[in-house]
Amino acid sequence: MTDQELDSALRVFSRRRPFRPFLLEFVSGEQVRMVHPDAIALFRQVWLYRGPKRMQAIFPSSSVCRLLDAPSGK
Numbered sequence: 001m002t003d004q005e006l007d008s009a010l011r012v013f014s015r016r017r018p019f020r021p022f023l024l025e026f027v028s029g030e031q032v033r034m035v036h037p038d039a040i041a042l043f044r045q046v047w048l049y050r051g052p053k054r055m056q057a058i059f060p061s062s063s064v065c066r067l068l069d070a071p072s073g074k
Contacts, residue, residue, distance in 0.1 A: 003042060006061040010040060013067050021070040024049075026063050033070055 001009070013022045014037035023031045024040070032049060034040065040049045047064075049057040 001061045001064045003045075003061045006047070006064055007042065009067045014038075023068045023070050024064055025066050025068060026059070027065045028063070031068075032057065 013034070019037050021033055021035045023033055025031045032051065034049075035052070039051060040047055042048075046058050046060055049055075049059070051057070
C-alpha cells in the first residue's frame with residue numbers, strides 16, 4: 001500500500017461508530033490488532049503503532065497488504 005491508500009483505509013476503519021477493532025495485515029502474514037482508533041499515526045515517512053503493554057512498531061506503508069475486521073471474541 002502507499003501512504004495515501006493506508007491513510008484512507010485507516011480513516012474508514014477508525015471512524016466507524018461504534019468503533020470496532022480491526023486487523024492490519026502485513027505482507028509477511030503477521031497481523032496487528034487495532035483496539036483504539038488512534039493507535040496508529042504517520043510520522044514523516046513511516047507509520048507508528050502503539051499497542052497494549054507499551055508495544056510499539058514502526059513500519060512503512062508498503063509493508064501493509066490489507067485491513068480486516070477482527071474476529072469477534074478475540
